[in-house]
Amino acid sequence: MDIIVLKPTATEEDIRHIAKKLAGKGLKANISRGTERTIIGVIGDTSRVSEDEENAIKAIECVESVMRILKPYKLASRDFKKEDTLIDVKGNVIGGRKIQVMAGPCAVENRVVLVSIAEKVKAAGATFIRGGAFKPRTSPYTFMGLGEEGLEILAEARRITGLPIVTELMDPRDIGVVAEYADIIQIGARNMQNFRLLLEVGEINKPVLLKRGLSATIKEWLMAAEYIMSRGNHQVILCERGIRTFETATRNTLDLSAVPVLKGLTHLPVVVDPSHGVGKWEYVIPMARAAVAAGADGLIIEVHTNPEEALSDGEQSLKPDVFGRLMEEIRPVAEAVGREV
Amino acid sequence: MDIIVLKPTATEEDIRHIAKKLAGKGLKANISRGTERTIIGVIGDTSRVSEDEENAIKAIECVESVMRILKPYKLASRDFKKEDTLIDVKGNVIGGRKIQVMAGPCAVENRVVLVSIAEKVKAAGATFIRGGAFKPRTSPYTFMGLGEEGLEILAEARRITGLPIVTELMDPRDIGVVAEYADIIQIGARNMQNFRLLLEVGEINKPVLLKRGLSATIKEWLMAAEYIMSRGNHQVILCERGIRTFETATRNTLDLSAVPVLKGLTHLPVVVDPSHGVGKWEYVIPMARAAVAAGADGLIIEVHTNPEEALSDGEQSLKPDVFGRLMEEIRPVAEAVGREV
Amino acid sequence: MDIIVLKPTATEEDIRHIAKKLAGKGLKANISRGTERTIIGVIGDTSRVSEDEENAIKAIECVESVMRILKPYKLASRDFKKEDTLIDVKGNVIGGRKIQVMAGPCAVENRVVLVSIAEKVKAAGATFIRGGAFKPRTSPYTFMGLGEEGLEILAEARRITGLPIVTELMDPRDIGVVAEYADIIQIGARNMQNFRLLLEVGEINKPVLLKRGLSATIKEWLMAAEYIMSRGNHQVILCERGIRTFETATRNTLDLSAVPVLKGLTHLPVVVDPSHGVGKWEYVIPMARAAVAAGADGLIIEVHTNPEEALSDGEQSLKPDVFGRLMEEIRPVAEAVGREV
C-alpha cells in the first residue's frame, strides 16, 4: 500500500482525478480528510505499481509527496525468503558458521609474486585467493591489470594452493573469460550501478560478490542485488567496503552497522572489506575484528609480500606476517560470537 | 614536487631507505629536519611518478603522509591549455557567448510524444533535443528504454526540428549504434567511473557530455575527463547534476560552486542539469537562473508534454509552457552576465 | 495524520495494543490489512502527538516504521502564514523587493580598520555592516574577538556611516550587551542547535539572523527557527552558508537550492553567505550572482581592506574594490529577476 499526501490547496476535483488514475491501474483510493492535509491510501496490489508510475503521481500538481510502504526489492528480501542463503564455493560455504577469509593483492602483478602471496595467505588460514586481473583505476596513467594473463596466473595459484579465486569483472565484454577462471565474480564499488553488467552476471551460474557503491544507500545496494537475482542468479554476496563521507582521516568510512541492518533486511550473506574501508594498513586488524564481532560472514583483505613495491593499493596492504596476526586476532572474536575461522 | 612527511619515530636509516628508492626513479630527496617532523621534498619530474608509486611510498612504515603538489590531470587542466575549449555541434557552439539549452524527456517513449516535445522546446528556444534510448534505472522492474528504436525516433525529431541530439551511452557494446545517431554522447552520473566506457568514447570523434558522479569530487570528475582525453577525444563537456548529501528536501544537492571552480581549473565547457539536481519541477526555474548567473555554458532540462504519464522522472519534468517560462526567465539573467540565450 | 507500518509478524493482539495506546491519547486507529503489511492510520489531532510519543511508538516491537505526515514546525511554516514576512531594520526591509547586502570583516580588529571598511562598503552600496566581536574559532589558540570593545567599535562605525549592525551572539550570558549594540543578532552555524541560546534570543525583540548548521537539514533549520519563534520573537532571517559534503575544492558546498525550497516551506526571508559557502574569495562574486538569481533576499559578504593581514578568514575576504565589482555585477542580475540592489 502506498500513501499519497496532497497539498493543502488540493480540491475535490484533484482528488477525483487521482482516484480515476488509480482506478485505471486496478487500484482503489482510500481517502482520509485530515484538518491539515488530505491523504489517499492506495488499496490493491501496489507491488505492480512501478517506480515510474509512482514518479508520475508525484508529478501531479496537487500532490505533496508519495510514501511507499513496501520495499522495492523482492527476491533479495528477508520477507520473501526467511532462511539465510548459503553459497557453497568448492566446499567453502559463505553464510554459514565458518567465517570465510578472502586474501591477496589488489592487482595480480606476476606469477612469482602471486603464487608466493597465495601460499602465505593459505598457510595463515585464508580460504580464498583474491586479486584483480582487470583493474578500475581513477587515473588513465596507472596500471590497469594484466587482463587474461592475470586470470591464468590466478588459476595457477589455485592449482598450487587449492584456494578458489575471487576476481573482478569490469566490462560485459569480458564475462566469458572472467567466468571461465573465477570462482566468485566481483562487481566493484564503482560498478554497483553499472546495470548492464549486473544483468550480465545475473544470467550466469556463478556466485557474485557485489561491493557497495561509494555512496550507495543500503536500499540501492539491495536493488543492485535484485537486478542480478531478477535474471536468475540468486548467489549474491554483499560486500561492505566503506562509504564516502566528509571524514578524511580514513579513505572511506566503513559502515559496520550495515551488517546487522542487512541481516534483518535480506537473506544474502554479507562480507566486509576493511582494507578499502580504512585505506591504511594500521587500521585493518581492529576493523577486521570489529566486522567479525558485528556479524559478518567473511572478510576480504589486501595482502602483499612487499607493499612498498605493490603496483596498486600498497598503503592498505598487509604484509603476510601482519595478515597472520590478523587471522590470530579474529579467531577468538569469531568464537566469542559463536562462529569459527 | 611531492612532499613526504615522516613519522616522529623515523630513523636516519629510514631516510636513507627512502632517498634510495627515489634515486631509483631518477628523483632527488631534499631533506628538511624540523623540530617535530622530518620532511622530504621530492625533486625532479614527479609527474612521472604514478599514483601507484605514491601509494607504495605511503606503505613504508616510517611515512606518515604524502602530499602531492601537482594535479593528477594534465590534458584537462587550465595549466596545460589556457584558452577556453569551444565545441561546435552543427553550428551550436558550447563554451562561447551563447548559452546552449538542451531539452527533452528523460526517456524516448514513442514517436508522437517525442516529436511533439521537440517541436515545443525548439519553439521556446532550445538548441538541442535530449532523450534517452538506453536508460540506467535503479530497479530491474522499470522501463529501460526503447534501444535502437529510440535512437531512430530521436533522429526523426532531428530531421523535423533541426535540433542536434544528446543521448546516453551505457554499454561499450552499444557505442557503434549510439555514435551513429547521437550528436553528443552522454555518459551518465552512475557511469562517470565506468572506466572502460570512458576509454571507448575517448577513441571516437564525437563530443561527450560527462555527468558528474553522484559522489564524485571535482578532482575525480576531471580525472574521468582526462581518461577520455587521454585517448584522443578532447571534446568533453562537463555536466554538474547534483551530488549526494544528507539533505532530503531535494533529490540531490546541486553544487553550483562547481561552475566557478571548474572555470578556474579547466578549459572545458560546463553545463548544469537542474532537473536531476533538485528532482522537483517547482525548483527547476530558479536553479536554472542561478546556474546561468554562476557562469554555466549551458543547461540540460527535462521537459515532457504530460509529466503525469511520463515513463520516467515525471516529477522533475517541466511542461512545455513552464519550459517556455524558464527560457524567458533565463534570458535577462544571461544578459546580466554578458551572455545570450 | 500519522501512518504506522507494522512488521509482517505483527499479530491481532499487537494491533489491539497499539489501538489502545492511541485511544489513550484521544486518537483513533484506522487499520488497513494489506497482503504484505498491515498499516495503521492515526486519526485525530496528531499535532498534539509529540516527537517523543512518536519515538515511543517506534519502540513497540511489532512496529516497522512510523511516517509523519505533518511538518514538525508550525509558526515557521508557510501553511501557517501565507504572506512573506518582512523585517524592517531602521528602514532597510529584509524580504521585500530590495536585496539587502551585509558586508564587513569576519572579526572586528580595531577602530581604524573597521571604520575604513564600513565607509568603503557603504560607498559601494552595502546596507548593513557586519563584523564579529565574539568569534567562535575551531582552535583555542586563535583570536576570539575583542568582546564588548568590538561592539563599541561597531557602534561607532554605525554612527559614522548610518549602516545598521549585524553581529554574532555566542553565549547566553552575553545577550544583554550584544542586544544593546546589535541591530540584527547573528546565531552562527555551530550554534544553530544551541537550544538554550535559541530560547534566549526568542525572548527579545530584535531580528535574528539564523545561520544554517554545518550539516543541518532544512527541516532541522526550520525547527531551530521554530525554537526562536515559539518564545515570541518572529523576526527570524534564515542564512544559507554552505553545508558539509565530501567535496574539498570548496570550504563548504553552498546549497542554493535551499533558497527556492525555503521559499515554498516558509514565509521567513532568506539570505545567502557565499563567503563562508565557498571559502575562497575568487568564487564569491559568481556565487553572489547565483544567489540573487535563485531568489535570495540578501547577501552577507566578508570584506577586508587588507585580507593578508586579517585576523581571521582572510582567504575568503574581498578587498573593497572587488566588493565594488560584486555590487556592480549583482545589480543587473537583481533587475533580471525583478528585484533591486
Next chain:
Amino acid sequence: MDIIVLKPTATEEDIRHIAKKLAGKGLKANISRGTERTIIGVIGDTSRVSEDEENAIKAIECVESVMRILKPYKLASRDFKKEDTLIDVKGNVIGGRKIQVMAGPCAVENRVVLVSIAEKVKAAGATFIRGGAFKPRTSPYTFMGLGEEGLEILAEARRITGLPIVTELMDPRDIGVVAEYADIIQIGARNMQNFRLLLEVGEINKPVLLKRGLSATIKEWLMAAEYIMSRGNHQVILCERGIRTFETATRNTLDLSAVPVLKGLTHLPVVVDPSHGVGKWEYVIPMARAAVAAGADGLIIEVHTNPEEALSDGEQSLKPDVFGRLMEEIRPVAEAVGREV
C-alpha cells in the same frame, strides 16, 4: 614546517613579498622552483603561526594553497604524551584494561523509574549510570528534562547503587549545579563546537565526556578536546556516537574506524555510544560487540524499563533484559581482545 604552493603565474616579486612576510614572523623561506610550480617551505617554529596567519597567507593572490604539516592540536596529541591517559572516577578507571559500561535512560523522568533502571543495569554489570536532566531537543515542543530535580534523582540513584553519574551540561550558566552532582560531565554532539561551554568545563576539575559532533572530523573533535585541555582540565573522554551521512537506514553512521584512528593520534580514552549511532534497539548489541572488538575503552548505552513509555529516544533504548544480554555478549568479545568487562 608548512608548505606554500604558488600559482604558476607567481613572479619573483611575489616570492620576495612572501619571504618578507615570513621574516616578519621570524621564519625563513626555503624556495624550490619546480618546472610547474614554485614551493616555499617555511623554516622555523611554525607552531607559533596561528591558523589565522595561515589563512592570511592563503589570501595572497599568488598563493595556490598552503599545506600544514604539524597537527593543530598539541595537548591532545600522542606526539605530546606517549602513554595512555587513565581517568579514575571513584575507582572505575577509564582507559585501562576494564571496559566501562555507562547505562541508563536518555532522560531522567522520575525517581521510581530511574532508581529501578539504575538497580537493573548495575545488576547486569554496568559501572556508571547515565541520564539527562538537561536535554537538548530538536523541537521546542518536547520534554527538555527535569533540570536540577533530575540531578537530585540521579544522586539518589547513586546513593542506592553506588554507580557514579554521567550527565549532560548544555549551558555555561548551569555549570555550578551540574558539576555539583555529576561524576562525569557530558558535552553533547550538538555542543561539540560550543566553544564557550568547552572553555567553561576546561576550568573545572571533573572528567568530561566529549561527544563527537554530528559532522565533525576527527581533527575538529581533537581540537575541541584541545579547547578543554588548554584551560587545564586534561581529563577528557572522547565518545564516538555516529556521524551524519546520506544513509537513512540508521539514525547516524557509527564510525568505528574512529577508534583505532584516535588510538594512534591521541592518548585520551575513547568510548562508543551505539544507541545514538544506530538509533534502533535491534542493532545496538551487534554494534556494542563491534565497538569492543575495535578497541573501545567503554560503552554508553540507553536502557529503559519501558521504552514504549519513555519520554525520549524510546526507539533506541534497550529493555533491562536485552541490556543483560548485551553484557553477556560483550564479555567474551572483551576477553578475545585482551580486555575485561
